[in-house]
Amino acid sequence: MPVILDTPAAVRRAAMDLLARREHGRVELTRKLRKRGAPVELIDAALDRLTEDGLLSEARYLHSFVSSRARSGYGPLRIREELSQRGLARADIEQALNEADVDWNAQLRELWQRRFGSQPADMKERAQQGRFLSYRGFALDQIGRLLRGADLD
Known part of the structure; x- marks a missing residue:
């Protein structure tokens, strides 16, 4: 039986249930609550209160x-x-x-090592490795240095 989100308490409870699973952004939480049938005015009020209480933080x-x-x-x-x-x-x-406390160069090298383990043997393999690393969100200049065997720093 679906939960009816027609009161401020029901909307707040649904939002807190979602936040209990993992952190959410305000836009994402609004979208999920709208999908569950909550009116926009109740969502905004509930999310404002959750933000004031420190339960919702971008x-x-x-x-x-x-x-x-x-x-x-x-x-x-x-x-x-x-x-x-x-x-x-x-x-x-x-x-x-x-x-973020992330060393992106080390992250790239670790991902490449885990996935491929060795320098590309030919241009086709180099292109394949480059496409994969690019798809994963690393900069082309970093990828190029890595695949040439140059120092990333």
């Missing part, structure tokens, strides 16, 4: 998201794009990426 969400995706082997370009698609401000995204 900064905490950004930090959590960047850390999670970086641990999963994704680079800053891919993470930046995913956060932009989630409706977050570009300045906040840049700040979160700059504050």
Whole structure:
């Protein structure tokens, strides 16, 4: 039986249930609550109150998201794009990426080593490795230096 989100308490409870599972951004949480049938005016009031209470934080969400995706082997370009698609401000995204305690060069080298393990034997293999690393969100100049065997720093 679906839950009816027609009262402020019901909307707050549904939002807190979602936040209990993982951090969410305001835009993402609004979208999920709308999908469940909550009216916009109740959502805004509930999310404002959750923010005041410290239960909803964009900064905490950004930090959590960047850390999670970086641990999963994704680079800053891919993470930046995913956060932009989630409706977050570009300045906040840049700040979160700059504050992240991630060595992107080490991350790239580790991902490459785990996935491929050796320098490409020919141009076809080099292109394949480059496409994979680019898809994962690493900069082309970093990838090029890595695949040439040059120092990334």
